[in-house]
Amino acid sequence: MAIKQKxxxxxxxxxxxxxKKGDTVLIISGKDKGKEGTVSRALPQVSKVIVEGRNIVKKHVRPQGQTRQGGIIEKAMPLHVSNVMLKCTECGEATRVAHDRRPMGADQKERPVRICKKCNKVIEDRTRSS
Structure with missing residues (x-):
């Protein structure tokens, strides 16, 4: 019987x-429980994230003509977003996330920000350089 995909x-x-991409997360369930890593890719359409160096599986690939060699490769597979927890950039603890609008940038325009539920400070967005 085939498994129905989301x-x-x-x-x-x-x-x-x-x-988001670039966040440091703590894995809270699964075979890598308790380990940390950086999100290399976020997949919001299927509610999953790929964490660098975590949830590694061995995949058997066939050679494709002259371009790709066959063999066994190790690949990081996606984890469901409910199985990871964001680490705060200020207090360094795994935390839940609140959202708020705060004045940011040179123009002091109100923008949405993520806030740590433990220390109530803004979680820095590592993908932006502002």
Missing amino acids: EKRPLHLANKMNI
């Missing part, structure tokens, strides 16, 4: 995730 939704209808 349908991909268009990006404008995708789930909102509190975790």
Whole structure:
């Protein structure tokens, strides 16, 4: 019997995730429970994230002509977003995330920010350089 896969939704209808590319996360369940890593890719359409060096599986690949050699490769597979917890950039602890609008940038325009539930400080966005 085939396993029914979760349908991909268009990006404008995708789930909102509190975790973004570049965040440091703590894995709270699964075979890598208790380990930390950096999110290399976020997949909001299927509510998953890929963490560098975690959830590694061995995949058997066939050679494709002259371009790709066959063999066994190690690949990081996606984890469901509910199985990881964001680490705060200020207090360094795994935390839940709150959202707020705060004045930011040179123009002091109100922008949405993520806030640590433990220390109530803004979680820095590592992908932005502002």
